Amino acid sequence: MARSLYDKGMALRRRILGAKHIAKREASRDRFTKAQYRLSTEFAYGMVWSRKGLPLKVRSLVTIAMLAVQDRPDELAGHIRAGLRNGATPEEMHEVFVQAAAYCGLPASNGATRLLVEVLKDEGLL
Numbered sequence: 001m002a003r004s005l006y007d008k009g010m011a012l013r014r015r016i017l018g019a020k021h022i023a024k025r026e027a028s029r030d031r032f033t034k035a036q037y038r039l040s041t042e043f044a045y046g047m048v049w050s051r052k053g054l055p056l057k058v059r060s061l062v063t064i065a066m067l068a069v070q071d072r073p074d075e076l077a078g079h080i081r082a083g084l085r086n087g088a089t090p091e092e093m094h095e096v097f098v099q100a101a102a103y104c105g106l107p108a109s110n111g112a113t114r115l116l117v118e119v120l121k122d123e124g125l126l
Contacts, residue, residue: 006038009046016049016056016082056086064088065096068112069104076112080119090120 003011014022029037049059060083067076083093093116101109120126 005042005046007046008050009041009044012050013041013045016045016060016085017078018081018085021078021081057083057088060086060088061092061096064093064112065100068097068100069108071108071111073111073115076115077119080116081123084123084125090116090125 010022025037049056054062060079063079064076064083067079080093084090094113097109097112097116100112117126
């Protein structure tokens, strides 16, 4: 029997983001966020992140680039942590933000770099 997109997505989400992140998200769910959480789990993780076309490390680097240029620090911090879990180095992530400066502007790059430093300190890596 094929696993549902939710089950497939949740397994990958747990692997990428960690049990602590999942527990925090599940504890904060209410009737409004429950449907959104399910959509994100099925679509982003069950359908997109689980595709075989890119390794998880590359998906992480692409994702942090897109979140940085959208100025989404709320999502970016979690994906920086996920990137570390997926094998991306702090130096590689910083290079992504340097590249963003050239094509998307210094404000996006600066904010993302500050957040990278904050997460690295939080994780005991800086």
